Amino acid sequence: MEKYLHDFNEIAKAYVNAIENADLREGARYALFPGGKRLRPLLMLATLADLGADYRLGLYPAFGLEMIHTYSLIHDDLPPMDDDDHRRGKPSLHRAFGEALAILVGDALLTDAFLMFSKAPLSPERIVLLVELAARAAGSGGMVRGQVLDLKNGDRCLGELEEIILGKTAALFRLALVGAGIIAGREELDDLAELAHWFGLAFQIKDDIADFETENKITHPVLLGMEEARNKFRECREKSLRIAGRILGKNEVYHLLERIL
Amino acid sequence: MEKYLHDFNEIAKAYVNAIENADLREGARYALFPGGKRLRPLLMLATLADLGADYRLGLYPAFGLEMIHTYSLIHDDLPPMDDDDHRRGKPSLHRAFGEALAILVGDALLTDAFLMFSKAPLSPERIVLLVELAARAAGSGGMVRGQVLDLKNGDRCLGELEEIILGKTAALFRLALVGAGIIAGREELDDLAELAHWFGLAFQIKDDIADFETENKITHPVLLGMEEARNKFRECREKSLRIAGRILGKNEVYHLLERIL
Secondary structure: OOOHHHHHHHHHHHHHOOOHHHHHHHHHHHOOOOOOOHHHHHHHHHHHHOOOHHHHHHHHHHHHHHHHHHHHHHHHHHHOOOOOOEEEEEEEEHHHOHHHHHHHHHHHHHHHHHHHHHHHOOOOOHHHHHHHHHHHHHHHHHHHHHHHHHOOOOOHHHHHHHHHHHHHHHHHEEEHHHHHHHOOOOOOOHHHHHHHHHHHHHHHHHHHOOOOOOOOOHHHHHHHHHHHHHHHHHHHHHHHHHHHHHHHHHHHHHHHHHHHH | HHHHHHHHHHHHHHHHHHHHHHHHHHHHHHOOOOOOOOOOHHHHHHHHHOOOOOOHHHHHHHHHHHHHHHHHHHHHHHOOOOOEEEEEEEOOOOOOOOOHHHHHHHHHHHHHHHHHHHOOOHHHHHHHHHHHHHHHHOOOOOOOHHHHHOOOOOOHHHHHHHHHEEEEEHHHHHHHHHHHHHHHHHHHHHHHHHHHHHHHHHHHHHHHHOOOOOOOOOOOOHOOHHHHHHHHEEEHHHHHHHHHHHHOOOHHHHHHHHHHO
16 A cells, blocks of 8 residues: 555645635645645555555545545535535645635636546546546535535435435545546446445444534444444444455455444 | 537436435536536537537437536536526535535536446547546636635736636636547547637636626736626637637637527
């Protein structure tokens, strides 16, 4: 994973340094660095390796994916949305740079993500498949749909809660995993999508169990009680590991998922 | 132009009707319909016709272009940006649907625009060129850059003003014109980009001359005086028509520009 992170950060740094406008450049730098765990790009690159492909084919797409994730956090933190003053241990972007620039840095990262997909060292056929996958995962049928469903507070049933998680969380894991399948030229994209589904649920339920004492929103522990939420988490975790083991072997992705979940 | 508008609206309607989430669907419908003059997509389709290509090849890209234009208006109208309560004779999207949904409808339109590019009935090579062009025109080096430069009020010189116009206005005309060149498989993309440059300037200066009495911002008439602004407009208009006549003949685009400018 060290070499993935190193190469990824080189591409991210080169992107930021090449932004001509100083406000946009410093806003993008603040949002992208030091960043979080880089889980989504690492998952894409590890999946490529497990599929027997050169991970370097996926560096630009992995950065595009991280840009989409980062833009979604920036817009989600804005006052009309979650109104979060902090992100990753520092003031959120709009607190540090103002709301107008935060909206625009988000817009720029989302737009420029598609430039990264277009730059991947792949056949045009595969780039078009990636662009389509990314737009579907992130747009009105994917991540944004999850954000819109999440705007409505108040009561929600388990089905609604899981729709939100599948949009807000699992959709970008689908871009990571199915994207790696496309880059590697593989056919078993449905299996990779299924892995993203269970992993996304497990990831979010684990998070919501950990935040149960501090968060004030409807989550699996709230709806099911802690015991049942833990059972549901374990079930999603086991499904994730079983599918990963079956389609990718007990290799990098398997161990990454084991460590995260 | 009637048939372009008809076919364009069919694609736009089908897109909106297929959005599963009702809030996103009605927000997108409100933003896209009845819409404005559809100038950018019409320019793309007319350019295709003048280049001897089937305009129907460009219907999805033309809609993607209009989606990008529409998202930029939605985000630009938000309170932290221009704080506009009205757009095209009705309440702006955030006044009608709330700020959170307005941010998300904008994000969805921008993201889904790239899905429209990927759906164009073109070779993968040309689709990748279109995606790259669109991301450059709309992103941190194009339209968003213009928006960021425009955030800074206060004094600005003519050079700064024209940088803003080239980003906020000319960049999407470049996507219309150069995009048509890519779709038609033509080589003279630099000429089409030059046409977008002069047309974008002429279009904005004309607008600023018309709004001189009502607007309270630095524009060509403010910086140059009305007489010189009119001269500058005429110069940009003539350059636009001359280039259009030279590369496209006195055909649809020429007459469209004559009518608009």
